[in-house]
Amino acid sequence: MFQIRIHGRGGQGVVTAAEMLSVAAFREGRFAQAFPSFGSERTGAPVVAFCRIDDREIRLREPIMEPDALIIQDPTLLHQVDVFAGVPRTAYILINTTRSFDALGVGEFVSGFDAARLCTVPATELALKHLGRPVPNAALLGGFAAVSGRISLESVAAAIRDQFSGKVAEGNVAAASEAYRHVSDEIREAGHA
Amino acid sequence: MLKQIEGSHAVAEAVGLCRPEVICAYPISPQTHIVEGLGEMVKSGTIARCEFINVESEFAAMSVAIGASAAGARAYTATASQGLLYMAEALFNASGLGLPIVMTVANRAIGAPINIWNDHTDAMSQRDCGWIQLFAEDNQEALDLHIQAFRLAEELSLPVMVCMDGFILTHAYERVDVPTQEQVDAYLPPFVPRQVLDPAAPVSIGAMVGPEAFMEVRYLAHAKQMQALELIPGWAAEFRRAFGREAGGLVRPYRTEDAETVVVALGSVLGTVKDTVDELRDRGVKIGVVGIACFRPWPLEAVRTALATAKRVVVLEKSLAVGVGGIVSTNVRTTLGGRATPIYDVIAGLGGRSITKASLARVFADAIADSLELTTFLDLDRNVVDRVLAHEREVRRSGPIAEAVLKEVGVVAARIG
Numbered sequence: 001m002f003q004i005r006i007h008g009r010g011g012q013g014v015v016t017a018a019e020m021l022s023v024a025a026f027r028e029g030r031f032a033q034a035f036p037s038f039g040s041e042r043t044g045a046p047v048v049a050f051c052r053i054d055d056r057e058i059r060l061r062e063p064i065m066e067p068d069a070l071i072i073q074d075p076t077l078l079h080q081v082d083v084f085a086g087v088p089r090t091a092y093i094l095i096n097t098t099r100s101f102d103a104l105g106v107g108e109f110v111s112g113f114d115a116a117r118l119c120t121v122p123a124t125e126l127a128l129k130h131l132g133r134p135v136p137n138a139a140l141l142g143g144f145a146a147v148s149g150r151i152s153l154e155s156v157a158a159a160i161r162d163q164f165s166g167k168v169a170e171g172n173v174a175a176a177s178e179a180y181r182h183v184s185d186e187i188r189e190a191g192h193a
Numbered sequence: 194m195l196k197q198i199e200g201s202h203a204v205a206e207a208v209g210l211c212r213p214e215v216i217c218a219y220p221i222s223p224q225t226h227i228v229e230g231l232g233e234m235v236k237s238g239t240i241a242r243c244e245f246i247n248v249e250s251e252f253a254a255m256s257v258a259i260g261a262s263a264a265g266a267r268a269y270t271a272t273a274s275q276g277l278l279y280m281a282e283a284l285f286n287a288s289g290l291g292l293p294i295v296m297t298v299a300n301r302a303i304g305a306p307i308n309i310w311n312d313h314t315d316a317m318s319q320r321d322c323g324w325i326q327l328f329a330e331d332n333q334e335a336l337d338l339h340i341q342a343f344r345l346a347e348e349l350s351l352p353v354m355v356c357m358d359g360f361i362l363t364h365a366y367e368r369v370d371v372p373t374q375e376q377v378d379a380y381l382p383p384f385v386p387r388q389v390l391d392p393a394a395p396v397s398i399g400a401m402v403g404p405e406a407f408m409e410v411r412y413l414a415h416a417k418q419m420q421a422l423e424l425i426p427g428w429a430a431e432f433r434r435a436f437g438r439e440a441g442g443l444v445r446p447y448r449t450e451d452a453e454t455v456v457v458a459l460g461s462v463l464g465t466v467k468d469t470v471d472e473l474r475d476r477g478v479k480i481g482v483v484g485i486a487c488f489r490p491w492p493l494e495a496v497r498t499a500l501a502t503a504k505r506v507v508v509l510e511k512s513l514a515v516g517v518g519g520i521v522s523t524n525v526r527t528t529l530g531g532r533a534t535p536i537y538d539v540i541a542g543l544g545g546r547s548i549t550k551a552s553l554a555r556v557f558a559d560a561i562a563d564s565l566e567l568t569t570f571l572d573l574d575r576n577v578v579d580r581v582l583a584h585e586r587e588v589r590r591s592g593p594i595a596e597a598v599l600k601e602v603g604v605v606a607a608r609i610g
Contacts (some may be wrong), residue, residue, distance in 0.1 A: 019199070022366045026197035034366040059331070059464030061361055062549040 001054040002150055003064045006140075007083045008073030011043040013137035017071070018049035020163050021141055024051040024155035033058045046081045053150065067091060069148055071140050073123070075104055089113050092148045094183070096123040096136045115190045119147045121179045130178070131171035142176030146183035153180045194371050200332040200362040203369045204271075204297055204355075205230030210377040211242045213269040213297075214384075215261035217246040217254045218446040221276040223359035224299040228271055250278040255283035255294075256350075262292040263398050265389040267343065270294065273359055274301035277315045281322070284352075288323030288414065290399055291388070293346035295339065296324075300460070300511075301546040306595035310545020311359040312511040313460065316488075317520045319354075323414055325421060326489040327441060328459040329357040331533050333369050334486075337440030340372070341432055342394070343381055348428075349421055350387045351414075356488075358461040360545070372436060380435050418490035424485055443483040443492035446499045448474060452481030454561050455503040457525055459485040462509065462541070462548050469553040480557060485521065496528045505535045507560045509571075511542040518568040535563065541571035557580040577601040 004021060008014035015036040022034035030053050037048040048062045052155075069092040070083065077083055078095075087093070089112050097120050101107045110118055121143040123136030141156045157173045166173060196203075205226050208216075216235065218228040226537035235245040250255045250552055254270045261268040272280060277298055278577065287294050298316050302308040316326060327342060329335035329542055335357040342353040359361060403409055422443065429442035441444070449455055458466050463484045473480050483499045487493070500506055506529070508522035529536065539559045542548045552572050559565040580601055585591045 008275065019366045023197045026195075026368060031368055032366070035361070035364060057255070060550070061461050062464050063547050152547070189485050 001052055001058070001060075002069070002148075004051045004053075004071065005064045005067035005080060006049045006071040006073065007053070007077050008049075008137075009043075009045055009077070010045045010047050011135075011164050012047075013045040013072045013135050014073055015075070017137035017141060018051040020138070020156070020159040021144070021151070022053075023037050023159035023162055024141070024145075024151050025051075027155045028106070028151065030054065031056060031058050034037060041092045042186045069144065069150075070094070071144055072096060073136050073140060075099070078104055078106055084109060084151045090117075092117040092144075093108045093119070093141050094140060094147055095120045095139055098122045098125065116181055116187050117147065119143060119183045119186050121186075123175070123179055123180050126175040126178050126182075127172075129142065130174040131168065138172035139175035139179040142179035143183040146178075147187065153177060156180075177181075195368060196371055197366055197368055199226060200335055200357065200365050200367070201226030201299075203332050203336045203596045204339060204357070204565070205234060205372070206371050208269055208295075208297075209234045209338040210235065210372065210374055211269075211340060211343045211381055212267065212358075212378075213240065213382075214266035215244050215245055215268045216270065217248050217257040217260070217261070217268070218270045218272070219248050219251050219254045219276060221251070221273050223301060223311070223363045224271045224276070224297065226363060227299065229298055231269075231610045251279040252283055255280040255287060255296075257284075258294045259283060259287050259290065259292055262287070262294050263290070263388070263390050265384070265386045265391070267347075267384045268292075268294045269296070271297035271299065274303055274309075274315045275298040277319060278303065281319065284319055284322040284324060286399075287352045288603075289410075291350045291414070291417075292352060293343075293350050293384075293386075294344055294352040295342045296352065296354050297335075297339070298354050298356045299363045300356050301359040308544040309359075311361050312543045312545065313356070314512045314543075316354065316356045316451070317512040317514075320489055320520070323351075324417075324489065325349075325351055325353040325487070325488055327353065327355050328485065329355065330445075330461060330463045330484060330486075331366060332357075332362055333438070334368050334440045335362055336369055336371065337432065337436065337438070340377055340381060340443045343384075343427060344428060345421070345425065347384050347386075348424065349417055351417055351421070356460065361461045368591050370436075370438070376435060380432065406508070415545075422487075422490050422492055422494075441486055443495040444499050444542060445486055447482045447484065449481030449483060449499060449503075450503070451479055453504040454481075454507065454557065455478040455500055455505075456480070456482040456507045456509055457500075457521065458486065458509040459488060459521065460511065462511065465550055466509065466553060467547055469550045469557065471559060472550070473554065473557065478557075478561065480561070488521070491524050491528075493528050496525065500525075500529060500534075503534060505537065505560060505563065507537045507539055507557060507565075508537045509541055509548075511540075513540050513543060522568075537565045538568045539565075539571055540568065546572060547606065574602070 022032035123139035
């Protein structure tokens with residue numbers, strides 16, 4: 001089983017991101033379960049959503065306390081919510097930011113982690129560019145596909161088109177595709193460093 | 194057709210396939226997505242020959258369902274929590290009149306203190322209102338139970354509540370197999386009411402009944418539920434043959450063959466319990482679980498059979514009868530009356546508290562060691578409770594309890610589960 005935890009704020013499409021990720025995994029013939037941490041449904045409030053992916057039926061209903069991958073949609077949460085709770089050193093971490101892990105003040109925390117699994121992507125900027133709206137969720141899924149290799153970009157694009165239609169779908173697919181390339185380049189550079 | 198959809202939408206699709214004729218509902222979290230989905234399906238014509246009636250309250254929703262059902266329409270509604278309580282009087286009318294309404298209850302806690310999260314207090318508060326109560330383990334079963342519920346309700350002329358865990362199921366995306374219209378039509382025949390308000394053949398429904406006949410009418414309601422116990426396994430078997438999967442029935446044992454410890458639970462927590470049981474089995478622990486699929490009528494014989502060889506029973510339940518303890522466990526105690534088997538009652542997940550494998554493994558280990566208290570509250574913060582009690586002893590005007598507990602617990606925004 002592969003478990004993903006997504007942190008963001010109300011209005012950033014955190015719950016939709018987890019749902020689309022589960023649809024992408026489903027399209028690849030896997031079992032997937034997505035669910036939000038329910039609560040304050042207010043714009044700007046911290047929101048957590050979860051996604052499990054497995055090759056067999058998923059029965060477990062507890063929240064994901066030790067994620068294999070962490071997606072942070074809003075870096076301002078880093079020092080407000082315990083986003084790294086239970087995150088093992090083997091985890092993939094993807095942060096929506098134009099800054100580095102060090103500049104965000106989390107360099108020390110991730111010092112023992114596998115550098116190839118730590119990525120940043122300017123998802124909000126990509127969403128503004130392709131969609132005209134600062135909703136970073138789809139772009140981050142593209143980045144997640146690149147960093148984790150657990151899902152294909154094609155499946156992410158298909159899940160986005162299931163969720164949205166017309167220009168919104170295509171803008172999100174474009175943002176996800178560019179994020180995929182951005183993160184792929186980042187990993188390659190980390191490999192050379 | 195396999196789909197990856199939200200539980201609420203899976204239920205909306207299932208209800209749509211059952212060809213409802215009247216849907217009336219008042220929105221309340223976490224039921225809202227179900228009726229929103231149905232509203233869209235009625236408006237778009239996906240559900241043909243159906244009227245969606247907006248009502249001003251849950252009391253009205255159930256009253257409209259009663260009227261519609263008495264007029265011979267296949268009627269459906271859905272609610273949760275305070276909404277179910279607001280219907281309470283009409284619930285007794287629906288069952289007392291023997292009207293086969295199907296209702297989804299997206300299980301949620303009851304306030305005060307106000308809480309929108311999941312537990313079973315709402316459905317349990319209405320356990321004696323004369324409705325059949327089925328509990329879904331996952332979204333596939335939630336979908337399937339609705340198809341069975343209409344069949345069951347109409348065959349028995351009794352209303353059926355399909356209970357599914359609010360948020361945990363209603364808001365979860367998972368894989369479901371949505372049957373075809375042909376499959377559902379083959380399983381669920383058109384509604385032929387036992388009683389109907391028909392100008393061509395006038396009857397009155399809802400007579401005043403005095404002491405001379407009231408006992409008999411109530412006895413017949415009981416007898417009908419007892420009859421349901423005989424019929425439900427057959428309908429579940431027929432469902433399995435038609436749809437190729439298990440759903441419903443009375444009880445569902447899992448790894449109980451040689452189990453010395455048997456956990457009894459209902460609803461979506463069964464998945465986490467089964468995973469925990471598998472891990473304990475891998476370590477050689479003889480433990481199994483019995484899922485209660487049908488809570489009302491209470492399947493006394495089936496539970497007794499399923500627990501026949503258990504040396505101890507752990508009843509895990511998401512509800513609390515204040516001043517008593519467990520509700521499901523009270524039923525289990527009645528079932529095992531006369532046996533010396535210890536029955537441990539574990540109250541868990543109230544108001545949406547996460548139920549984790551780690552906590553379950555711990556409480557099961559305590560049960561196996563027979564060191565568990567007969568009534569235990571899973572992951573209760575005893576320190577907080579003790580501090581609040583101490584404050585109450587010291588200060589006469591100790592203030593509101595919920596606020597005091599929140600103050601003791603502190604900021605929770607940083608927590609994950």
